[in-house]
Amino acid sequence: MEDLQAKHRKEQRDLQARITQKKKSATKKTRKGVNDECESWQRELLERQQAEIAQLDGDPPAEDLDDLNIADDSEAAATSDGLRDADSKTASPARSTTPSSSTLPSQTGPKKPSRQKARLARRAAEREADAAAAASEAANQVDRRSNEKEAMQAVFTRLALTERDIAPDGHCLYSAVATQLAEVGLGLRSAGSKNTEDLGADAGEQTSTSKVDGYKSVRQVTGKYVLAHADDFSAFIEEPLDEYARKIMFTAEWGGQLELQAMARAYGVEINVIQGDGRIEKFEPGDTNDEGERKKIWLAYYRHSYGLGEHYNALSQAA
Template identity: 50%
Template sequence: MESLEEMQARHRKEQKDLQARITQKKKGATKKTRKGVNSECEELERQLKERQEQERAGLDGEPVQEVDGVPALDEPSNEDPAIAMPNGVDHVTESLEKTTIEATPSENGQPRKRNRQKERLARRAAEQEAAVEAAKKEAANQPDRKAVERELMLKEFEARGLTEKLIRPDGHCLFSAVADQLSQAGIPLDTESGAEVREDQRYILVRKAAARYIEQHADDFVAWLDEPLDHYVHKIRDTAEWGGHLELLAIAKTYNVEIGVLQNGGAQTIEPGSDGPSEPKKIWLAYYRHGFGLGEHYNSLRRAP
Protein backbone atom coordinates (compact mmCIF):
# COMPACT_ATOMS: atom_id res chain seq x y z
CA MET A 1 0.00 0.00 0.00
CA GLU A 2 1.24 3.50 -0.86
CA SER A 3 2.50 5.50 2.11
CA LEU A 4 1.60 9.14 2.78
CA GLU A 5 5.07 10.33 1.72
CA GLU A 6 4.89 8.37 -1.53
CA MET A 7 1.43 9.74 -2.24
CA GLN A 8 2.56 13.32 -1.63
CA ALA A 9 5.55 12.85 -3.93
CA ARG A 10 3.29 11.41 -6.63
CA HIS A 11 0.82 14.27 -6.20
CA ARG A 12 3.57 16.82 -6.63
CA LYS A 13 4.74 15.11 -9.80
CA GLU A 14 1.19 15.00 -11.14
CA GLN A 15 0.77 18.70 -10.45
CA LYS A 16 4.08 19.47 -12.14
CA ASP A 17 3.20 17.37 -15.20
CA LEU A 18 -0.22 19.01 -15.45
CA GLN A 19 1.26 22.49 -15.32
CA ALA A 20 3.67 21.57 -18.12
CA ARG A 21 0.69 20.41 -20.21
CA ILE A 22 -1.22 23.59 -19.43
CA THR A 23 1.74 25.73 -20.40
CA GLN A 24 2.01 24.03 -23.78
CA LYS A 25 -1.74 24.27 -24.39
CA LYS A 26 -1.80 28.00 -23.64
CA LYS A 27 1.30 28.69 -25.72
CA GLY A 28 -0.38 26.99 -28.70
CA ALA A 29 -3.70 28.78 -28.23
CA THR A 30 -4.85 31.44 -30.71
CA LYS A 31 -7.10 34.40 -30.07
CA LYS A 32 -10.11 32.36 -31.18
CA THR A 33 -9.28 29.25 -29.15
CA ARG A 34 -7.89 30.91 -26.00
CA LYS A 35 -11.21 30.95 -24.15
CA GLY A 36 -11.82 27.24 -24.80
CA VAL A 37 -8.25 26.34 -23.85
CA ASN A 38 -8.53 28.25 -20.57
CA SER A 39 -11.76 26.42 -19.74
CA GLU A 40 -10.19 23.06 -20.57
CA CYS A 41 -7.15 23.83 -18.38
CA GLU A 42 -9.35 24.86 -15.47
CA GLU A 43 -11.29 21.62 -15.79
CA LEU A 44 -8.07 19.56 -15.80
CA GLU A 45 -6.89 21.36 -12.67
CA ARG A 46 -10.24 20.77 -10.96
CA GLN A 47 -10.27 17.07 -11.82
CA LEU A 48 -6.72 16.56 -10.54
CA LYS A 49 -7.44 18.40 -7.34
CA GLU A 50 -10.59 16.40 -6.63
CA ARG A 51 -8.90 13.08 -7.35
CA GLN A 52 -5.93 13.87 -5.12
CA GLU A 53 -8.20 15.03 -2.31
CA GLN A 54 -10.14 11.78 -2.66
CA GLU A 55 -6.95 9.75 -2.49
CA ARG A 56 -5.82 11.58 0.64
CA ALA A 57 -9.22 11.09 2.23
CA GLY A 58 -9.08 7.36 1.48
CA LEU A 59 -5.63 7.07 2.99
CA ASP A 60 -6.84 8.80 6.17
CA GLY A 61 -9.72 6.36 6.47
CA GLU A 62 -12.50 8.85 5.66
CA PRO A 63 -15.64 7.40 4.01
CA VAL A 64 -15.92 7.68 0.24
CA GLN A 65 -19.35 8.27 -1.31
CA GLU A 66 -20.07 6.68 -4.64
CA VAL A 67 -22.57 7.49 -7.35
CA ASP A 68 -23.10 4.75 -9.92
CA GLY A 69 -19.86 3.09 -8.83
CA VAL A 70 -17.77 6.30 -9.20
CA PRO A 71 -16.37 8.09 -6.11
CA ALA A 72 -18.38 11.26 -5.42
CA LEU A 73 -16.24 14.05 -4.07
CA ASP A 74 -17.05 17.01 -1.89
CA GLU A 75 -16.67 20.51 -3.32
CA PRO A 76 -12.94 21.38 -3.51
CA SER A 77 -11.61 23.84 -0.96
CA ASN A 78 -9.80 26.93 -2.11
CA GLU A 79 -7.81 27.09 1.09
CA ASP A 80 -5.08 24.67 0.01
CA PRO A 81 -2.48 26.85 -1.76
CA ALA A 82 -0.58 23.85 -3.12
CA ILE A 83 -3.65 22.78 -5.12
CA ALA A 84 -5.86 25.83 -5.75
CA MET A 85 -4.96 27.64 -8.95
CA PRO A 86 -5.87 31.28 -9.66
CA ASN A 87 -7.09 32.30 -13.08
CA GLY A 88 -4.98 34.44 -15.42
CA VAL A 89 -1.67 34.35 -17.23
CA ASP A 90 0.66 34.56 -14.23
CA HIS A 91 -0.50 31.40 -12.47
CA VAL A 92 1.14 29.19 -15.12
CA THR A 93 4.68 30.25 -14.30
CA GLU A 94 4.00 30.68 -10.58
CA SER A 95 2.71 27.14 -10.28
CA LEU A 96 5.48 25.75 -12.45
CA GLU A 97 8.11 27.43 -10.31
CA LYS A 98 6.45 26.13 -7.16
CA THR A 99 6.45 22.54 -8.35
CA THR A 100 9.99 22.61 -9.74
CA ILE A 101 11.49 24.33 -6.71
CA GLU A 102 10.24 21.63 -4.38
CA ALA A 103 12.83 18.90 -4.00
CA THR A 104 10.98 15.89 -5.41
CA PRO A 105 12.99 12.71 -4.90
CA SER A 106 14.27 10.77 -7.87
CA GLU A 107 14.46 6.99 -8.10
CA ASN A 108 17.77 6.89 -6.19
CA GLY A 109 16.40 9.06 -3.39
CA GLN A 110 18.38 12.18 -4.38
CA PRO A 111 16.59 15.52 -4.95
CA ARG A 112 15.97 16.30 -8.59
CA LYS A 113 17.54 19.44 -10.05
CA ARG A 114 15.36 22.36 -11.07
CA ASN A 115 14.74 22.64 -14.79
CA ARG A 116 15.71 26.28 -15.11
CA GLN A 117 15.31 26.32 -18.88
CA LYS A 118 11.66 25.30 -18.60
CA GLU A 119 11.11 27.93 -15.93
CA ARG A 120 12.64 30.63 -18.16
CA LEU A 121 10.57 29.56 -21.17
CA ALA A 122 7.37 29.55 -19.13
CA ARG A 123 8.16 32.97 -17.66
CA ARG A 124 8.99 34.37 -21.08
CA ALA A 125 5.76 33.03 -22.61
CA ALA A 126 3.71 34.53 -19.80
CA GLU A 127 5.50 37.88 -20.06
CA GLN A 128 5.00 38.02 -23.82
CA GLU A 129 1.29 37.27 -23.51
CA ALA A 130 0.95 39.89 -20.79
CA ALA A 131 2.79 42.43 -22.98
CA VAL A 132 0.47 41.70 -25.92
CA GLU A 133 -2.59 42.20 -23.74
CA ALA A 134 -1.18 45.46 -22.36
CA ALA A 135 -0.47 46.71 -25.89
CA LYS A 136 -4.03 45.89 -26.95
CA LYS A 137 -5.47 47.82 -24.01
CA GLU A 138 -3.19 50.79 -24.73
CA ALA A 139 -4.17 50.80 -28.42
CA ALA A 140 -7.87 50.64 -27.50
CA ASN A 141 -7.45 53.76 -25.37
CA GLN A 142 -5.72 55.75 -28.12
CA PRO A 143 -7.81 58.24 -30.11
CA ASP A 144 -8.67 57.37 -33.71
CA ARG A 145 -6.23 59.75 -35.43
CA LYS A 146 -7.74 59.08 -38.85
CA ALA A 147 -11.25 60.00 -37.67
CA VAL A 148 -10.01 63.09 -35.79
CA GLU A 149 -8.06 64.31 -38.81
CA ARG A 150 -11.03 63.76 -41.11
CA GLU A 151 -13.40 65.68 -38.82
CA LEU A 152 -11.05 68.67 -38.66
CA MET A 153 -10.54 68.68 -42.43
CA LEU A 154 -14.28 68.64 -43.13
CA LYS A 155 -14.75 71.65 -40.86
CA GLU A 156 -12.02 73.51 -42.79
CA PHE A 157 -13.60 72.61 -46.14
CA GLU A 158 -16.98 73.91 -45.02
CA ALA A 159 -15.54 77.11 -43.54
CA ARG A 160 -13.67 77.93 -46.79
CA GLY A 161 -16.38 76.84 -49.24
CA LEU A 162 -14.35 73.98 -50.69
CA THR A 163 -15.23 70.49 -51.81
CA GLU A 164 -12.78 67.60 -52.13
CA LYS A 165 -11.83 65.70 -55.26
CA LEU A 166 -10.22 62.39 -54.41
CA ILE A 167 -6.86 61.67 -56.02
CA ARG A 168 -5.52 58.15 -56.47
CA PRO A 169 -2.87 57.34 -53.79
CA ASP A 170 -0.18 56.08 -56.16
CA GLY A 171 2.90 58.19 -55.35
CA HIS A 172 1.90 60.86 -57.87
CA CYS A 173 -0.88 62.35 -55.73
CA LEU A 174 0.70 65.78 -55.16
CA PHE A 175 1.33 66.29 -58.88
CA SER A 176 -2.08 64.88 -59.87
CA ALA A 177 -3.83 67.15 -57.36
CA VAL A 178 -1.92 70.19 -58.66
CA ALA A 179 -2.74 69.21 -62.25
CA ASP A 180 -6.44 69.09 -61.37
CA GLN A 181 -6.23 72.51 -59.69
CA LEU A 182 -4.34 74.10 -62.58
CA SER A 183 -6.85 72.71 -65.07
CA GLN A 184 -9.71 74.11 -62.97
CA ALA A 185 -7.98 77.52 -62.97
CA GLY A 186 -7.42 77.42 -66.75
CA ILE A 187 -3.63 77.38 -66.44
CA PRO A 188 -1.72 75.35 -69.11
CA LEU A 189 0.24 72.48 -67.60
CA ASP A 190 3.06 72.56 -70.13
CA THR A 191 4.52 76.06 -69.81
CA GLU A 192 6.86 75.58 -72.77
CA SER A 193 4.84 73.98 -75.60
CA GLY A 194 1.29 74.31 -74.27
CA ALA A 195 0.68 70.64 -75.06
CA GLU A 196 -2.22 68.85 -73.40
CA VAL A 197 -2.50 65.18 -72.44
CA ARG A 198 -5.31 63.02 -71.16
CA GLU A 199 -6.43 63.54 -67.58
CA ASP A 200 -4.74 60.49 -66.01
CA GLN A 201 -1.38 61.57 -67.48
CA ARG A 202 -1.44 65.24 -66.54
CA TYR A 203 0.72 64.66 -63.47
CA ILE A 204 3.65 63.87 -65.79
CA LEU A 205 3.70 67.43 -67.08
CA VAL A 206 3.62 68.84 -63.54
CA ARG A 207 6.46 66.53 -62.48
CA LYS A 208 8.60 67.64 -65.41
CA ALA A 209 7.88 71.30 -64.72
CA ALA A 210 8.82 71.00 -61.03
CA ALA A 211 11.99 69.02 -61.82
CA ARG A 212 13.00 71.51 -64.51
CA TYR A 213 12.63 74.47 -62.15
CA ILE A 214 14.66 72.78 -59.40
CA GLU A 215 17.39 71.92 -61.90
CA GLN A 216 17.51 75.46 -63.30
CA HIS A 217 17.56 77.06 -59.83
CA ALA A 218 19.95 74.69 -58.12
CA ASP A 219 21.29 77.29 -55.68
CA ASP A 220 17.83 77.66 -54.14
CA PHE A 221 17.40 73.92 -53.52
CA VAL A 222 20.72 72.10 -53.20
CA ALA A 223 21.18 73.03 -49.53
CA TRP A 224 17.99 71.12 -48.68
CA LEU A 225 18.98 67.90 -50.45
CA ASP A 226 20.65 64.81 -48.98
CA GLU A 227 21.81 63.55 -52.39
CA PRO A 228 23.32 64.93 -55.60
CA LEU A 229 21.03 67.35 -57.44
CA ASP A 230 20.93 65.33 -60.66
CA HIS A 231 19.82 62.20 -58.77
CA TYR A 232 17.06 64.12 -57.04
CA VAL A 233 15.86 65.75 -60.27
CA HIS A 234 15.74 62.35 -61.97
CA LYS A 235 13.55 60.88 -59.20
CA ILE A 236 11.10 63.79 -59.28
CA ARG A 237 10.90 63.81 -63.09
CA ASP A 238 10.96 60.11 -63.99
CA THR A 239 9.76 58.00 -61.00
CA ALA A 240 6.87 57.83 -58.52
CA GLU A 241 8.92 59.64 -55.86
CA TRP A 242 6.61 61.48 -53.44
CA GLY A 243 6.56 65.24 -53.70
CA GLY A 244 6.78 67.63 -50.76
CA HIS A 245 7.44 71.25 -49.84
CA LEU A 246 10.32 71.72 -52.31
CA GLU A 247 8.17 70.56 -55.21
CA LEU A 248 5.27 72.78 -54.09
CA LEU A 249 7.63 75.76 -54.05
CA ALA A 250 8.92 74.92 -57.52
CA ILE A 251 5.34 74.51 -58.79
CA ALA A 252 4.22 77.82 -57.25
CA LYS A 253 7.04 79.67 -59.01
CA THR A 254 6.69 77.80 -62.32
CA TYR A 255 2.94 78.40 -62.68
CA ASN A 256 2.78 81.69 -60.72
CA VAL A 257 0.17 80.34 -58.29
CA GLU A 258 -0.38 80.69 -54.58
CA ILE A 259 -0.88 77.22 -53.09
CA GLY A 260 -3.04 76.84 -50.00
CA VAL A 261 -2.56 73.51 -48.21
CA LEU A 262 -5.14 72.50 -45.60
CA GLN A 263 -3.85 70.01 -43.06
CA ASN A 264 -5.31 68.65 -39.82
CA GLY A 265 -7.22 71.77 -38.88
CA GLY A 266 -4.66 74.30 -40.12
CA ALA A 267 -3.50 75.91 -43.35
CA GLN A 268 -0.15 76.58 -45.00
CA THR A 269 0.45 78.92 -47.91
CA ILE A 270 3.23 78.63 -50.50
CA GLU A 271 3.65 81.87 -52.42
CA PRO A 272 5.35 82.26 -55.80
CA GLY A 273 7.18 85.47 -54.88
CA SER A 274 7.28 88.69 -56.90
CA ASP A 275 8.72 87.28 -60.13
CA GLY A 276 5.39 86.54 -61.79
CA PRO A 277 4.10 88.64 -64.69
CA SER A 278 0.62 88.94 -63.16
CA GLU A 279 -1.30 88.53 -59.93
CA PRO A 280 -1.03 84.86 -58.89
CA LYS A 281 -4.12 82.68 -58.79
CA LYS A 282 -4.95 80.65 -55.67
CA ILE A 283 -5.20 76.86 -55.75
CA TRP A 284 -6.05 74.54 -52.85
CA LEU A 285 -4.77 71.13 -51.77
CA ALA A 286 -5.74 68.86 -48.86
CA TYR A 287 -2.84 67.15 -47.11
CA TYR A 288 -3.42 64.02 -45.00
CA ARG A 289 -1.03 62.28 -42.63
CA HIS A 290 -3.32 59.51 -41.33
CA GLY A 291 -6.25 59.21 -43.73
CA PHE A 292 -4.72 56.89 -46.35
CA GLY A 293 -3.03 53.51 -46.10
CA LEU A 294 0.18 54.46 -47.93
CA GLY A 295 0.85 57.37 -45.59
CA GLU A 296 1.01 61.05 -46.60
CA HIS A 297 -1.47 62.02 -49.30
CA TYR A 298 -2.75 65.03 -51.24
CA ASN A 299 -6.24 65.62 -52.66
CA SER A 300 -7.48 68.47 -54.84
CA LEU A 301 -9.89 71.05 -53.32
CA ARG A 302 -12.34 72.72 -55.68
CA ARG A 303 -14.77 75.51 -55.03
CA ALA A 304 -18.05 74.18 -53.69
CA PRO A 305 -20.98 74.65 -56.11
Protein backbone atom coordinates in the same frame (compact mmCIF):
# COMPACT_ATOMS: atom_id res chain seq x y z
CA MET B 1 3.06 3.29 -15.76
CA GLU B 2 2.47 4.03 -19.44
CA ASP B 3 0.44 7.12 -18.58
CA LEU B 4 3.21 8.34 -16.28
CA GLN B 5 5.86 7.73 -18.93
CA ALA B 6 3.80 9.63 -21.51
CA LYS B 7 3.43 12.49 -19.03
CA HIS B 8 7.19 12.50 -18.44
CA ARG B 9 7.95 12.58 -22.16
CA LYS B 10 5.64 15.56 -22.63
CA GLU B 11 7.27 17.37 -19.69
CA GLN B 12 10.71 16.77 -21.22
CA ARG B 13 9.58 18.13 -24.60
CA ASP B 14 8.03 21.19 -22.99
CA LEU B 15 11.17 21.79 -20.95
CA GLN B 16 13.39 21.47 -24.03
CA ALA B 17 11.26 24.04 -25.89
CA ARG B 18 11.43 26.36 -22.92
CA ILE B 19 15.22 25.99 -22.69
CA THR B 20 15.61 26.66 -26.42
CA GLN B 21 13.56 29.86 -26.17
CA LYS B 22 15.48 30.95 -23.08
CA LYS B 23 18.87 30.47 -24.75
CA LYS B 24 17.78 32.34 -27.88
CA SER B 25 17.07 35.44 -25.80
CA ALA B 26 20.39 35.23 -23.91
CA THR B 27 23.16 37.77 -24.49
CA LYS B 28 26.88 37.42 -23.95
CA LYS B 29 26.53 38.88 -20.46
CA THR B 30 23.62 36.64 -19.43
CA ARG B 31 24.61 33.43 -21.24
CA LYS B 32 26.35 31.77 -18.26
CA GLY B 33 23.44 32.50 -15.93
CA VAL B 34 20.96 31.23 -18.51
CA ASN B 35 22.92 27.98 -18.98
CA ASP B 36 23.06 27.45 -15.22
CA GLU B 37 19.34 28.04 -14.90
CA CYS B 38 18.57 25.62 -17.75
CA GLU B 39 20.74 22.92 -16.15
CA SER B 40 18.90 23.48 -12.88
CA TRP B 41 15.55 23.03 -14.66
CA GLN B 42 16.72 19.76 -16.20
CA ARG B 43 18.05 18.47 -12.87
CA GLU B 44 14.84 19.36 -11.06
CA LEU B 45 12.68 17.64 -13.68
CA LEU B 46 14.80 14.48 -13.59
CA GLU B 47 14.67 14.28 -9.78
CA ARG B 48 10.93 14.79 -9.69
CA GLN B 49 10.24 12.21 -12.40
CA GLN B 50 12.44 9.64 -10.63
CA ALA B 51 10.56 10.28 -7.42
CA GLU B 52 7.21 9.81 -9.18
CA ILE B 53 8.33 6.51 -10.73
CA ALA B 54 9.58 5.25 -7.38
CA GLN B 55 6.34 6.22 -5.68
CA LEU B 56 4.29 4.44 -8.38
CA ASP B 57 6.37 1.26 -7.95
CA GLY B 58 5.91 1.39 -4.20
CA ASP B 59 9.62 1.82 -3.53
CA PRO B 60 10.96 4.65 -1.39
CA PRO B 61 13.64 6.90 -2.88
CA ALA B 62 17.14 5.46 -2.53
CA GLU B 63 18.33 8.25 -0.25
CA ASP B 64 15.52 7.52 2.28
CA LEU B 65 16.11 3.75 2.76
CA ASP B 66 18.49 4.17 5.68
CA ASP B 67 15.95 6.28 7.57
CA LEU B 68 13.06 3.81 7.24
CA ASN B 69 12.37 2.08 10.64
CA ILE B 70 9.43 -0.24 11.20
CA ALA B 71 8.25 -1.17 14.72
CA ASP B 72 5.17 -2.97 15.95
CA ASP B 73 2.67 -1.45 18.34
CA SER B 74 3.64 -3.51 21.37
CA GLU B 75 7.38 -2.76 21.10
CA ALA B 76 6.75 0.99 20.56
CA ALA B 77 4.67 1.07 23.78
CA ALA B 78 7.33 -0.82 25.79
CA THR B 79 10.09 1.70 25.06
CA SER B 80 8.68 4.76 26.85
CA ASP B 81 12.18 6.03 27.65
CA GLY B 82 12.75 6.74 23.93
CA LEU B 83 15.11 3.80 23.31
CA ARG B 84 14.08 1.03 20.95
CA ASP B 85 14.90 -2.59 21.46
CA ALA B 86 17.45 -3.82 18.94
CA ASP B 87 15.23 -6.78 18.15
CA SER B 88 12.52 -4.43 16.84
CA LYS B 89 14.61 -3.86 13.72
CA THR B 90 14.21 -7.53 12.79
CA ALA B 91 10.47 -7.82 13.39
CA SER B 92 8.74 -10.42 11.21
CA PRO B 93 7.46 -8.93 7.99
CA ALA B 94 4.38 -11.15 8.26
CA ARG B 95 3.12 -9.25 11.30
CA SER B 96 0.84 -6.27 10.83
CA THR B 97 2.85 -3.15 11.61
CA THR B 98 1.98 0.54 11.80
CA PRO B 99 5.06 2.64 11.04
CA SER B 100 5.52 5.83 12.99
CA SER B 101 4.52 8.89 11.02
CA SER B 102 7.93 10.38 11.72
CA THR B 103 9.67 7.48 9.97
CA LEU B 104 7.56 7.44 6.78
CA PRO B 105 8.91 9.12 3.66
CA SER B 106 7.18 12.36 2.77
CA GLN B 107 4.01 11.81 0.73
CA THR B 108 3.81 15.38 -0.48
CA GLY B 109 6.59 14.97 -3.05
CA PRO B 110 9.83 16.90 -3.47
CA LYS B 111 9.76 20.61 -2.82
CA LYS B 112 11.56 21.54 -6.04
CA PRO B 113 8.60 20.81 -8.35
CA SER B 114 6.49 23.06 -6.11
CA ARG B 115 8.98 25.87 -6.61
CA GLN B 116 8.83 25.27 -10.33
CA LYS B 117 5.03 25.52 -10.30
CA ALA B 118 5.32 28.76 -8.37
CA ARG B 119 7.67 30.17 -11.00
CA LEU B 120 5.31 29.12 -13.80
CA ALA B 121 2.37 30.69 -12.02
CA ARG B 122 4.32 33.89 -11.48
CA ARG B 123 5.28 34.08 -15.15
CA ALA B 124 1.70 33.42 -16.21
CA ALA B 125 0.58 36.27 -13.98
CA GLU B 126 3.21 38.54 -15.53
CA ARG B 127 2.01 37.66 -19.03
CA GLU B 128 -1.58 38.41 -18.06
CA ALA B 129 -0.50 41.75 -16.60
CA ASP B 130 1.37 42.61 -19.82
CA ALA B 131 -1.66 41.68 -21.92
CA ALA B 132 -3.92 43.82 -19.74
CA ALA B 133 -1.52 46.76 -20.04
CA ALA B 134 -1.38 46.39 -23.83
CA ALA B 135 -5.19 46.28 -24.05
CA SER B 136 -5.46 49.38 -21.89
CA GLU B 137 -2.92 51.22 -24.04
CA ALA B 138 -4.77 50.26 -27.22
CA ALA B 139 -8.06 51.46 -25.75
CA ASN B 140 -6.53 54.83 -24.87
CA GLN B 141 -4.62 55.25 -28.15
CA VAL B 142 -5.52 58.31 -30.18
CA ASP B 143 -7.44 57.58 -33.36
CA ARG B 144 -5.27 59.75 -35.59
CA ARG B 145 -7.08 58.84 -38.77
CA SER B 146 -10.52 59.89 -37.50
CA ASN B 147 -9.15 63.05 -35.91
CA GLU B 148 -7.40 64.01 -39.12
CA LYS B 149 -10.50 63.54 -41.26
CA GLU B 150 -12.69 65.46 -38.81
CA ALA B 151 -10.30 68.42 -38.65
CA MET B 152 -9.93 68.62 -42.42
CA GLN B 153 -13.64 68.23 -43.08
CA ALA B 154 -14.30 71.19 -40.80
CA VAL B 155 -11.96 73.33 -42.93
CA PHE B 156 -13.52 72.05 -46.17
CA THR B 157 -16.96 73.06 -44.92
CA ARG B 158 -15.79 76.49 -43.72
CA LEU B 159 -14.10 77.30 -47.05
CA ALA B 160 -16.80 75.66 -49.23
CA LEU B 161 -14.32 73.18 -50.72
CA THR B 162 -15.17 69.83 -52.30
CA GLU B 163 -12.63 67.01 -52.13
CA ARG B 164 -11.64 65.10 -55.25
CA ASP B 165 -9.92 61.76 -54.69
CA ILE B 166 -6.56 61.21 -56.37
CA ALA B 167 -5.02 57.76 -56.84
CA PRO B 168 -2.37 57.00 -54.15
CA ASP B 169 0.26 55.86 -56.64
CA GLY B 170 3.30 58.04 -55.88
CA HIS B 171 2.17 60.67 -58.41
CA CYS B 172 -0.68 62.02 -56.23
CA LEU B 173 0.83 65.47 -55.65
CA TYR B 174 1.46 66.07 -59.35
CA SER B 175 -1.91 64.60 -60.37
CA ALA B 176 -3.73 66.81 -57.85
CA VAL B 177 -1.92 69.93 -59.11
CA ALA B 178 -2.61 69.00 -62.74
CA THR B 179 -6.32 68.58 -61.93
CA GLN B 180 -6.53 71.94 -60.19
CA LEU B 181 -4.52 73.82 -62.82
CA ALA B 182 -7.05 72.73 -65.43
CA GLU B 183 -9.93 73.70 -63.14
CA VAL B 184 -8.71 77.29 -62.70
CA GLY B 185 -8.05 77.65 -66.41
CA LEU B 186 -4.24 77.24 -66.47
CA GLY B 187 -2.40 74.99 -68.89
CA LEU B 188 0.22 72.45 -67.88
CA ARG B 189 3.11 74.41 -69.41
CA SER B 190 5.14 76.64 -67.12
CA ALA B 191 4.06 80.27 -66.77
CA GLY B 192 7.02 81.54 -68.81
CA SER B 193 6.98 78.93 -71.60
CA LYS B 194 5.51 79.63 -75.03
CA ASN B 195 5.64 76.15 -76.54
CA THR B 196 6.05 72.53 -75.64
CA GLU B 197 9.78 72.58 -76.34
CA ASP B 198 10.31 74.38 -73.02
CA LEU B 199 9.30 71.15 -71.28
CA GLY B 200 11.99 69.05 -72.92
CA ALA B 201 11.75 66.13 -75.31
CA ASP B 202 10.46 63.74 -72.64
CA ALA B 203 7.35 65.82 -72.06
CA GLY B 204 6.05 65.06 -75.55
CA GLU B 205 2.39 65.93 -75.88
CA GLN B 206 1.76 65.91 -72.11
CA THR B 207 0.58 69.53 -72.10
CA SER B 208 -3.05 68.51 -72.17
CA THR B 209 -5.25 68.43 -69.11
CA SER B 210 -5.68 64.66 -69.29
CA LYS B 211 -6.48 63.17 -65.90
CA VAL B 212 -4.33 60.18 -66.80
CA ASP B 213 -1.24 61.91 -68.18
CA GLY B 214 -1.40 65.37 -66.66
CA TYR B 215 0.98 64.48 -63.81
CA LYS B 216 3.73 63.74 -66.33
CA SER B 217 3.72 67.31 -67.63
CA VAL B 218 3.68 68.72 -64.11
CA ARG B 219 6.65 66.53 -63.20
CA GLN B 220 8.58 67.79 -66.24
CA VAL B 221 7.86 71.44 -65.44
CA THR B 222 8.78 70.97 -61.77
CA GLY B 223 12.05 69.14 -62.43
CA LYS B 224 13.21 71.61 -65.06
CA TYR B 225 12.36 74.58 -62.84
CA VAL B 226 14.49 73.11 -60.04
CA LEU B 227 17.40 72.64 -62.46
CA ALA B 228 17.06 76.17 -63.78
CA HIS B 229 17.03 77.68 -60.28
CA ALA B 230 19.73 75.64 -58.59
CA ASP B 231 20.68 78.46 -56.20
CA ASP B 232 17.19 78.43 -54.71
CA PHE B 233 16.97 74.67 -54.11
CA SER B 234 20.42 73.05 -53.88
CA ALA B 235 20.89 74.03 -50.22
CA PHE B 236 17.84 71.90 -49.31
CA ILE B 237 18.88 68.80 -51.26
CA GLU B 238 21.33 66.20 -49.93
CA GLU B 239 22.11 64.65 -53.32
CA PRO B 240 23.30 66.06 -56.65
CA LEU B 241 20.75 68.47 -58.04
CA ASP B 242 20.57 66.84 -61.47
CA GLU B 243 19.90 63.43 -59.90
CA TYR B 244 17.18 64.90 -57.72
CA ALA B 245 15.56 66.59 -60.72
CA ARG B 246 15.76 63.34 -62.70
CA LYS B 247 13.74 61.56 -59.98
CA ILE B 248 11.11 64.29 -60.13
CA MET B 249 10.73 64.04 -63.89
CA PHE B 250 11.04 60.33 -64.61
CA THR B 251 10.12 58.28 -61.49
CA ALA B 252 7.23 57.89 -59.05
CA GLU B 253 9.21 59.60 -56.27
CA TRP B 254 6.88 61.38 -53.86
CA GLY B 255 6.81 65.14 -53.82
CA GLY B 256 6.83 67.48 -50.84
CA GLN B 257 7.36 71.10 -49.83
CA LEU B 258 10.30 71.73 -52.16
CA GLU B 259 8.33 70.50 -55.16
CA LEU B 260 5.27 72.53 -54.11
CA GLN B 261 7.35 75.68 -53.99
CA ALA B 262 8.84 74.92 -57.41
CA MET B 263 5.38 74.32 -58.90
CA ALA B 264 3.95 77.53 -57.40
CA ARG B 265 6.72 79.57 -59.00
CA ALA B 266 6.81 77.69 -62.30
CA TYR B 267 3.07 78.08 -62.87
CA GLY B 268 2.69 81.48 -61.19
CA VAL B 269 -0.06 80.14 -58.96
CA GLU B 270 -0.69 80.21 -55.22
CA ILE B 271 -0.93 76.70 -53.79
CA ASN B 272 -2.83 76.28 -50.50
CA VAL B 273 -2.39 72.96 -48.69
CA ILE B 274 -4.78 72.04 -45.87
CA GLN B 275 -3.00 69.99 -43.21
CA GLY B 276 -4.37 67.17 -41.04
CA ASP B 277 -4.60 69.44 -37.99
CA GLY B 278 -6.62 72.09 -39.86
CA ARG B 279 -3.69 74.42 -40.64
CA ILE B 280 -3.30 75.89 -44.13
CA GLU B 281 0.19 76.07 -45.62
CA LYS B 282 0.60 78.57 -48.45
CA PHE B 283 3.17 78.44 -51.27
CA GLU B 284 3.60 81.79 -53.03
CA PRO B 285 4.26 82.12 -56.76
CA GLY B 286 6.91 84.79 -56.30
CA ASP B 287 6.81 87.96 -58.40
CA THR B 288 3.47 88.64 -60.04
CA ASN B 289 2.15 91.68 -61.83
CA ASP B 290 -1.12 91.87 -59.94
CA GLU B 291 -1.62 89.87 -56.77
CA GLY B 292 -5.37 90.47 -56.99
CA GLU B 293 -5.50 88.37 -60.16
CA ARG B 294 -3.41 85.58 -58.73
CA LYS B 295 -4.80 82.13 -59.39
CA LYS B 296 -5.21 79.87 -56.37
CA ILE B 297 -5.46 76.12 -56.13
CA TRP B 298 -6.23 73.99 -53.08
CA LEU B 299 -4.88 70.61 -51.96
CA ALA B 300 -5.52 68.32 -48.98
CA TYR B 301 -2.49 66.70 -47.37
CA TYR B 302 -3.01 63.52 -45.30
CA ARG B 303 -0.52 61.82 -42.98
CA HIS B 304 -2.57 59.04 -41.38
CA SER B 305 -5.64 58.31 -43.49
CA TYR B 306 -4.06 56.27 -46.29
CA GLY B 307 -2.35 52.91 -45.92
CA LEU B 308 0.62 53.80 -48.16
CA GLY B 309 1.48 56.88 -46.09
CA GLU B 310 1.39 60.56 -47.02
CA HIS B 311 -1.15 61.53 -49.66
CA TYR B 312 -2.53 64.55 -51.53
CA ASN B 313 -6.08 65.04 -52.81
CA ALA B 314 -7.40 67.89 -54.93
CA LEU B 315 -9.91 70.43 -53.56
CA SER B 316 -12.38 72.27 -55.76
CA GLN B 317 -13.88 75.63 -54.81
CA ALA B 318 -17.62 76.07 -55.06
CA ALA B 319 -18.78 78.14 -57.98
